Amino acid sequence: MNAPLFQAKDYKSELKPIWCPGCGDFGVLQGLYRALSAIGRPPHEVAFISGIGCSSRIPGYTTAYGFNTVHGRSLPIAQGVKLANPELLVVIAGGDGDGFSIGGGHVAHAVRRNIDLTYLVMDNQVYGLTKGQLSPTSPKGLETVTSPLGSLEDPINPLLYMLAYGAGFVAQATPADMPGMSALIEEAIRYPGFSFVNIQSPCVTFGEDEQQLKAHKGKMKTLASLGHDSTNQLAAMDLARAYGKELYTGVFYKNPNPPPTYESLVKLRQAEQSKKARARHQILEAYLQK
Amino acid sequence: MLDDLILGMAGAGGDGVVSAGESLLSAASSEGYHALMTKSFGSQIRGGESSCRVRLSTKKVLNPGGALDVMVALNWEDFFKFGAELPLSVNTVLIYEEKAGPPPETLAARGVVPKELVPVGITELTKKSAGSDKAKTSVVLGLLSGWFGIPSEAITRGLKKKFGNKGEGLLEANEKALAVGIDYAKAHPLQAPHVIAKPAGTPGSKMLCDGNDMCAAGALFAGVKFFGGYPITPSTEVMQTLTREIWKYGGTVLQCEDEIAGLGATVGASFAGKKSMSATSGPGMDLKTEILGLATIAELPLVLLNVQRGGPSTGLPTKPEQGDLFQAAFSGHGDVLRPVLAPTDVEDTFRTTVECFNIAEQFQTPVILLSDQEIAQRKEAVDLIDTSKMEIIERRVPTEAELAAKPYARFALTESGVSPITHPGLKGGTYLAAGIEHNEKGDPTSSGAMHAKMNAKRFRKLEPLKKRADLFEVQGNPNAALGLIAWGSTAGVAREAVQLAKAEGHDVKLLVPYLLYPIAEQVYANFFESLKHGLIVELSHQGQLYRILRMFTEVPKGVRSFTRDGANPFQPIELVKTLVELKGLPS
Numbered sequence: 001m002n003a004p005l006f007q008a009k010d011y012k013s014e015l016k017p018i019w020c021p022g023c024g025d026f027g028v029l030q031g032l033y034r035a036l037s038a039i040g041r042p043p044h045e046v047a048f049i050s051g052i053g054c055s056s057r058i059p060g061y062t063t064a065y066g067f068n069t070v071h072g073r074s075l076p077i078a079q080g081v082k083l084a085n086p087e088l089l090v091v092i093a094g095g096d097g098d099g100f101s102i103g104g105g106h107v108a109h110a111v112r113r114n115i116d117l118t119y120l121v122m123d124n125q126v127y128g129l130t131k132g133q134l135s136p137t138s139p140k141g142l143e144t145v146t147s148p149l150g151s152l153e154d155p156i157n158p159l160l161y162m163l164a165y166g167a168g169f170v171a172q173a174t175p176a177d178m179p180g181m182s183a184l185i186e187e188a189i190r191y192p193g194f195s196f197v198n199i200q201s202p203c204v205t206f207g208e209d210e211q212q213l214k215a216h217k218g219k220m221k222t223l224a225s226l227g228h229d230s231t232n233q234l235a236a237m238d239l240a241r242a243y244g245k246e247l248y249t250g251v252f253y254k255n256p257n258p259p260p261t262y263e264s265l266v267k268l269r270q271a272e273q274s275k276k277a278r279a280r281h282q283i284l285e286a287y288l289q290k
Numbered sequence: 291m292l293d294d295l296i297l298g299m300a301g302a303g304g305d306g307v308v309s310a311g312e313s314l315l316s317a318a319s320s321e322g323y324h325a326l327m328t329k330s331f332g333s334q335i336r337g338g339e340s341s342c343r344v345r346l347s348t349k350k351v352l353n354p355g356g357a358l359d360v361m362v363a364l365n366w367e368d369f370f371k372f373g374a375e376l377p378l379s380v381n382t383v384l385i386y387e388e389k390a391g392p393p394p395e396t397l398a399a400r401g402v403v404p405k406e407l408v409p410v411g412i413t414e415l416t417k418k419s420a421g422s423d424k425a426k427t428s429v430v431l432g433l434l435s436g437w438f439g440i441p442s443e444a445i446t447r448g449l450k451k452k453f454g455n456k457g458e459g460l461l462e463a464n465e466k467a468l469a470v471g472i473d474y475a476k477a478h479p480l481q482a483p484h485v486i487a488k489p490a491g492t493p494g495s496k497m498l499c500d501g502n503d504m505c506a507a508g509a510l511f512a513g514v515k516f517f518g519g520y521p522i523t524p525s526t527e528v529m530q531t532l533t534r535e536i537w538k539y540g541g542t543v544l545q546c547e548d549e550i551a552g553l554g555a556t557v558g559a560s561f562a563g564k565k566s567m568s569a570t571s572g573p574g575m576d577l578k579t580e581i582l583g584l585a586t587i588a589e590l591p592l593v594l595l596n597v598q599r600g601g602p603s604t605g606l607p608t609k610p611e612q613g614d615l616f617q618a619a620f621s622g623h624g625d626v627l628r629p630v631l632a633p634t635d636v637e638d639t640f641r642t643t644v645e646c647f648n649i650a651e652q653f654q655t656p657v658i659l660l661s662d663q664e665i666a667q668r669k670e671a672v673d674l675i676d677t678s679k680m681e682i683i684e685r686r687v688p689t690e691a692e693l694a695a696k697p698y699a700r701f702a703l704t705e706s707g708v709s710p711i712t713h714p715g716l717k718g719g720t721y722l723a724a725g726i727e728h729n730e731k732g733d734p735t736s737s738g739a740m741h742a743k744m745n746a747k748r749f750r751k752l753e754p755l756k757k758r759a760d761l762f763e764v765q766g767n768p769n770a771a772l773g774l775i776a777w778g779s780t781a782g783v784a785r786e787a788v789q790l791a792k793a794e795g796h797d798v799k800l801l802v803p804y805l806l807y808p809i810a811e812q813v814y815a816n817f818f819e820s821l822k823h824g825l826i827v828e829l830s831h832q833g834q835l836y837r838i839l840r841m842f843t844e845v846p847k848g849v850r851s852f853t854r855d856g857a858n859p860f861q862p863i864e865l866v867k868t869l870v871e872l873k874g875l876p877s
Contacts, residue, residue, distance in 0.1 A: 015733055047714040049558070052725075060722045060734060065714035067561050068724040068734075069554075070584050076518070076551035080558025080566070081714065083542045084516050088562065088714050109547040266542050273537035281677050283511050284640070287497035288674060289319040 005040045008033035015060050024201030024213060025055050027175025028122055031182035032058070032091075038186045039089070046089045049078040051103060053095035054129045055122035055201065072103030075110040075119070082115050086263040089189065090116075096123045100156045101136040111165040111194050115262045118189045121158060122201035125211060132206035139244055144206075159240035159252060162196045163233065168255035169195035170236065172248060176216035180249055187251065193258045200247060216247060223250035231256045291487040293348040295438060296355040298376045299430065300341035301364030303334065310427035311342035312669065313452065314434065317444035318346045319498045319671030322491035326351040326636075328668040330375050331608055339368035341376060346440070348489045351670065352635075352789075353782030356861030358382050359484060360438065361404075362430055364412065365390045374858045378402050383480060385433065387412050406481050410474065419470035420463035428464040432471015439485035442472055497674055501639040501665035505569070505595055506531035508643030512682055514593075515541040515564040518555030520548055520574065523607045524663040525597035528569040549577035553594065557581055560590040561723055563687070563713030565647060569595035572605065572614050575621065582656050583622040586748065588723040589701070589711070591650035591657075591685060593643070598662040598778075600856035610663035611856020612778055615834040618658040619807040627749050630658040630807040631761070634781035636670040641680070642804055645761075648683040653751050654711055660806065662829075664779040664859070687711060693718030699730040703743055707751030756810035764817065766799030772869050773799045773817065773824040773849075777806060777835055780827050780860060787865035798869060806835065809842040823872035824849035827865060831855050848872070 011033045019025050036046065046064035050056035052071035059066025069077050074092045082090045099107065099121050110117070126144065127133040133146040136156045143150050162170045169191040173181035181199065188195035202212045209215065223230070228239060228250070236253035278286065297314070299307040308329045318325040326345045332338035345355045357379035363369040363386040369376065378384065379402055386393070388409040397403055410433065416426045428449065435442045445468060453461040499507075506528045509517070517536060519529045533543040541564075546552040552568050559566040570578060575596050585592055598614045600606025618630040629649050633642035639661060646657040688698075688710045700721040702709040709730075712719025721732040727744060729735045755761070763781075766773075766788060776784035781802040791798040801817045803810070818824075826836040826849065833851035852868060854860060 042717070044717045044720050045715060047562070057734075060724070063720060065720050066722040066724075067558070067588070068722060068726060069557075070580050070725050073550060073554045073581065076546060076554035077558035077561075079544065080516060080518055080555030080560075081562045083544060083555070084559035084562035084564040084566070085713075085715055106547060106551055109551070266537075270537045270540055270542075274540065275538075277538040280511060280513075283507055284497060284675055284677065287499040287503060287507070288494065289316060289496050289498040289671065290494045 004037050006037055006042065008037045011036045011043055011062050011064065013061050013063050017061055018057060019054060020205045022204035023054070024124065024175050024203070025058070025122055027178060027213070028055070028120070028181070028199055028201050029058060029061055031175060031178055031185055034182040035185035035189060038182070039189055041089050045087070046091070047081050049074045049081060049090065049092045051094045051098035052129070053098045055093055055095045056098060058093040072098055072101070073106070074098065075103060075106040078117055079110060079113065079115050082117055083263060083266065086267070091189065092117060092119045094121060096121060096125065096137040096158065097127050097135045100158055100161070104136070107161065108165045111162065111167045113262045114168065114193045114259060116193055118195045118197070120185065120197050120199060122199050123158060124201055124203040124207055125155070126203050126206045128203045128206055155244055157240065157243045158198050159243050160237060163237050163240055163253055167196050167253070168193040168258055170252045171196070171250060172198045172200065172252065174200040174213070174216045174220055174247065174249060176213045176220060177249060180222070184251070191254065191258065193255070193261050220247045220249050223248050223252065230254045291485055293487050294345070295347070295360070295484065295486045296343065296345045296358050297360040297362070297434065298341065298343045298358040299362040300339065300369040300372055300376060302368055303331070303337040303340050305340070305364050306427040307364065308340050308342050310430055311344050313431060313445060313448040314344050314440065315669055315671060316448045316498060317440060319496040320447065320493060321441055321444045322489040322493045322495060323347065323671060324349060324351045324489070324496070325671040326354060326668060327670070328354045328664060330372055332371070339371045341372045343376070346486060348487055352786045353862065354668065354859065356863050360434070361385065363387065363390070364426070366394055366396070370396055377861065378404055380405050383408060383484060385410055389413060408480070415470050415474060416467055420467045422463070425464045425467035428467035429471040432468040433475045435468070436472040436475025437480055437484065442468065491673070495674065496671040498669060498671050499636060500527070500667055500669045501633065501636045501661055502527035502597070502667065503531060504636055504639035505643045505659070505661065506535065508640040509567055509593070509647070510535055510539060511640070511677060512644045512647035513565050514567050514647070516556060516559035516566040517541070517543045517568065518546055518559070518566070519543070519552040519568050519570065520546050522549070522571045522574045524599055524667050525569045525571050525595060528595060549574040550581065553578040553581040556592050557585050557590055560585070560592045561588070561713065563685070563715070565591070565651065567593040567595065569597070571597050571599050572601045572617070573603065575614065575617055579622045582628070583624060583626065584725045585656040586626050586628055587725055587727070589654040589709070589748070590723070591654050593646045593650050593657050593659055595659045595661060597666040598660065606857050608663065609857035610779060611830055612662060612780065612828050613830040613834065613856060614660065615806060615838065618660050619838065625745050627752055627808055628656055628658065629752060629755060629805065630660055631804050632660040632778040632806050633665060634778060634802055634804070635665060636668065637672045637675060639665060640675055644680060644682065645804070648681065649755065651685045652683045653708060655752065660778065662779050685711060687713065687716065688719065690717050700732040701728055701730050701744065703730055703747055707747040752808055755805060756808060756812070758805065761803070761805035762810070762813050763802040763804070764800070767797050768799065769820045770797040770799040771820060771822040772796060772873060773801065773821045774827060774865060774869070775801045775817070775824065775835070776827040777803055780829055783860045783862050784827055784865060786862035790862055791866045791869065794866065796866070796870060796873070807838070809838060811843050814839060814843045818844070818846050818849065821846055822848050823869065823875070825852040825865065825868060826850070827852045827860065829854060829856055829858070829860070
């Protein structure tokens with residue numbers, strides 16, 4: 001076998017991550033480098049878009065182009081990037097608060113447009129960067145600095161959301177299984193359309209014990225081992241209901257017949273319409289009143 | 291013979307007065323008249339009251355004009371809903387639907403009762419000629435043609451265009467109604483004739499367009515490749531036009547899920563290297579503010595159109611106001627400097643839009659294009675704009691060879707403040723764009739020293755704008771003791787006021803800034819130097835430019851803020867009167 005064009009280290013920048021020692025995001029970053037190496041696109045053809053949060057720092061730790069934007073807006077911004085240049089490989093990285101709380105309104109629309117983007121959510125059920133507040137995926141009853149008497153809310157189920165919105169690729173991973181996670185990230189990137197991987201990436205400082213990598217190792221179950229058929233959307237939804245109780249890893253759903261992407265339809269439209277283009281200095285003539 | 295004629299029409303939503311105004315405008319423009327139409331409605335989707343004003347002229351039309359020469363009221367109740375928008379004078383010919391009865395006392399209470407009141411059985415005439423009352427406005431068009439000399443052939447051409455494909459019956463009915471109107475006018479001459487002279491221009495040489503059309507056309511001309519937006523009155527037409535046209539030129543429009551996403555996608559496309567824009571109105575500006583800050587600190591070019599409407603909140607969605615200048619200049623947290631430019635009329639919206647793209651790309655900054663409902667939605671017949679000498683500035687991107695020569699620093703602290711900008715896909719140019727403060731390379735920093743340097747750079751790079759004489763219109767005797775300053779749609783009123791003042795023997799000079807922010811201190815200082823008295827004319831409660839000028843310049847005591855709240859347009863003559871009154875006062 002030939003050596004890959006780009007090694008994992010070719011995607012690693014000189015910036016030192018700000019994360020706490022033992023943070024799950026270190027593992028996610030490592031898995032990401034590996035997936036990119038397996039895919040082999042040169043770093044300058046890759047764009048990482050993120051919002052705000054611990055995990056949103058990821059773009060700076062790669063040698064690719066990065067855009068560390070504002071809280072909750074990575075999805076629309078990434079869509080602009082991809083539509084402006086469909087040749088790019090565009091990956092979005094962020095946390096559960098960024099994606100499902102402040103940015104929650106964008107998720108359905110990013111999915112339904114089916115632009116070829118890969119969305120990696122590092123789900124740690126807590127706001128880490130602001131030091132341990134309640135997040136949209138925090139379990140009910142969780143005691144945090146903003147829920148000192150216990151949370152009164154049910155958490156969001158990111159997997160079920162994505163499936164219900166119609167995402168063509170939905171998976172879950174944990175850095176506790178490095179080979180499995182990097183393979184899933186790679187598969188998600190290769191999927192021609194919007195893809196989503198929920199990565200259970202523990203917060204070592206504010207997370208609960210049972211959410212740590214060590215606990216993941218004992219708890220995780222691959223969907224393959226359950227005999228799940230990842231082309232079965234309904235079965236995927238059924239399994240996704242166990243979010244927060246079970247830690248299933250692998251592909252919940254992968255559309256066996258991916259529909260055309262938004263950008264491929266744009267390309268067709270542009271080709272068809274380009275015949276009607278006016279020369280630049282004749283654009284205004286369309287308004288002449290004869 | 292007149293060389294200028296201002297007509298108004300008002301009726302219920304279904305009466306078709308706006309559509310009649312459009313027919314009139316289209317007829318006039320195809321004949322070679324300069325013309326301008328503004329419309330005004332309640333904010334109902336259907337029904338409610340609606341009105342329009344059409345000004346025809348043999349010369350360039352500067353603004354919708356003051357008191358009407360002709361007013362057609364299809365009923366009184368709807369007419370009275372438009373106060374200052376449909377002003378009458380003693381010389382107005384007031385034509386009204388006979389069955390609505392004589393003008394109620396409310397008319398006298400408004401101050402002026404025209405000398406010539408002309409009741410016409412418009413509904414009766416329509417029923418008799420067209421067989422139903424659906425073609426009422428064609429009778430009105432006939433009356434206007436017969437009494438005021440607007441060529442009927444052109445109106446007929448317009449009717450054919452409009453009804454030609456809607457079944458023979460409809461076109462015929464309207465043609466009959468038109469003929470009846472013309473005959474009626476001929477048989478019932480007015481006391482004082484108001485016939486407009488023939489235009490000098492060649493038929494077929496005028497563009498018929500509104501400000502939103504010219505913004506979209508300007509964007510296409512400048513080479514826009516991405517538009518992200520969300521529908522909002524009164525800017526939506528820009529997105530509607532672009533989403534029909536942009537594909538032809540290799541671009542994309544994304545109608546987003548909300549205002550935030552609209553500007554988000556736009557800043558993303560700009561990061562990816564494409565000329566990008568978004569459009570909105572006040573409420574959308576509120577929501578877009580955070581992304582504007584991101585574009586400022588990440589130094590990404592984009593153009594954001596704000597078609598101002600009355601505010602705050604939902605305010606007056608269908609009426610103009612110049613109340614968003616503070617917002618355009620100052621909204622958002624942090625120390626921010628971003629350019630704000632305002633077009634002053636429909637034609638000018640084309641040029642100013644192109645200018646905004648040029649400034650955005652040259653200085654790597656978001657630029658606010660601050661239009662308003664009147665300019666954006668008023669239709670004008672104007673001469674075709676000569677674009678042959680217009681410059682288009684493209685983003686200066688380093689070549690791969692330049693990038694290979696030395697380590698790339700996206701935010702290098704250059705003397706000009708402008709740093710080399712790359713985009714994804716370009717080899718050797720990778721960097722991290724971010725909302726977080728950064729060092730020259732682009733890596734995040736929380737260093738106070740670096741923050742100070744980056745702020746200075748972001749301010750420094752826009753300094754050259756203040757020296758651009760072409761971003762300011764200065765008219766009149768530089769030593770005049772009287773002066774007007776006006777921006778946006780108010781500029782057209784001020785331009786005409788200067789002409790009127792001159793005709794009355796008063797020496798008044800005028801300053802119209804296209805660049806509203808940053809404030810070009812020297813331009814204003816020069817203008818103020820000779821002034822004893824002056825007015826800064828704005829359609830807003832506070833007079834926001836006046837207040838900003840007091841922050842940045844020494845405004846002479848004799849120069850005052852002259853304001854009126856949105857939806858209450860100025861008339862050129864009142865500016866002249868106010869100036870003349872001031873003239874007698876000590877400065």
